[in-house]
Amino acid sequence: MRKIFLAPSILSANFYKLGNDIEKTLLGGGDIIHFDIMDNHYVSNLTFGPLVLSSLRKNGIKSIIDVHIMAKPVDRLIYDCIKFGANFITIHSDSTIHLNRSLKIIRDHGCKAGIAINPAQSLNFLEYIMDSIDLILVMTVNPGYSEQIFINEMLPKIKKIRSKIDNSNFKNILLSVDGGIKKKHIKNLVKIGVDIIVMGSEIFKKKDIYQTTKNIKKILINYSKNY
Numbered sequence: 001m002r003k004i005f006l007a008p009s010i011l012s013a014n015f016y017k018l019g020n021d022i023e024k025t026l027l028g029g030g031d032i033i034h035f036d037i038m039d040n041h042y043v044s045n046l047t048f049g050p051l052v053l054s055s056l057r058k059n060g061i062k063s064i065i066d067v068h069i070m071a072k073p074v075d076r077l078i079y080d081c082i083k084f085g086a087n088f089i090t091i092h093s094d095s096t097i098h099l100n101r102s103l104k105i106i107r108d109h110g111c112k113a114g115i116a117i118n119p120a121q122s123l124n125f126l127e128y129i130m131d132s133i134d135l136i137l138v139m140t141v142n143p144g145y146s147e148q149i150f151i152n153e154m155l156p157k158i159k160k161i162r163s164k165i166d167n168s169n170f171k172n173i174l175l176s177v178d179g180g181i182k183k184k185h186i187k188n189l190v191k192i193g194v195d196i197i198v199m200g201s202e203i204f205k206k207k208d209i210y211q212t213t214k215n216i217k218k219i220l221i222n223y224s225k226n227y
Ligand code: DX5
Pocket: 009, 010, 011, 012, 034, 036, 068, 141, 142, 143, 144, 145, 146, 147, 148, 178, 179, 180, 181, 198, 199, 200, 201, 202
């Protein structure tokens, strides 16, 4: 059975009780905390940064954290996120002038490096960085906000990336999908070979975060038995 990870995105959490919301989703089976940094420049929204990451670590959040940085310039933030306990750092290729160098900073400091791909972005550049990444995050909405509609046209693109990974020398690269994902999308995403499913509002905007996470995790596990 393939292990598929559930990554709750805290962009949709209640920031007044962030720690609580995170504990509930982890207890319900969330595998990776997805941590969206936005800067009101690369994207038009403004969220949280390394200091919040530091608070989570200092207060006992031990889970894997994938920091998805939607900020420009990005290198300075990479160093801070490493310092404060990120496990994965996922960046956008157009948020840095020297992508290869930024990815190298992440890996050289013991973090896993991820690359995020925007909906309208083509995939050609991927072949030149496959040896420098551990994760590909396919955006199924335009980055910046939660509760947007999943762009169905991204499904063939996800399949393309799956086969790029499988036909490369870097088969361990994780394929992650982020944006607009609801329960109804899980079956298809599992079927086409996604490794990580990011979900924000579908988890944190529900009344019972623990039970919702538990249900979604159950669905995930059931589908992963079949595909
Ligand atoms: C969007 C963010 C996502 C967002 C997903 O730019 O990168 O991680 O939190 O939220 P939902 O699942 O509500 O689309």
